[in-house]
Amino acid sequence: MKNSICILVVILAIVAVSCTRRVAEVNEANAKPYPLKTCLICGMELGGSMGKPYSFVYQGQEIKTCDQSEKAIFDKDPDKYMKKLADAEAASKK
DSSP: OHHHHHHHHHHHHHHHHHHHHHHHHHHHHTSBOOOOSBOTTTOOBOSGGGOSOEEEEETTEEEEESSTHHHHHHHHOHHHHHHHHHHHHHHHTO
């Protein structure tokens, strides 16, 4: 009986992880594209000699940074960087 419960718990955990990954994939596919050519954190130009930028989705918006380490900086104050992105978008439309 204990083995059956353990097996059931493991199966449920696997299903939960699988569903979470699919939701993340759908959210990423439906994200608003990143509008800038520069890193949201440090302002350096993305791509080129820097290599491929690190990309993630926050509240339906694709975000790009120079590398994954800058995501930790974003995560400390996401509102600050989302405002910075909104301000940059507004300035580019003028």
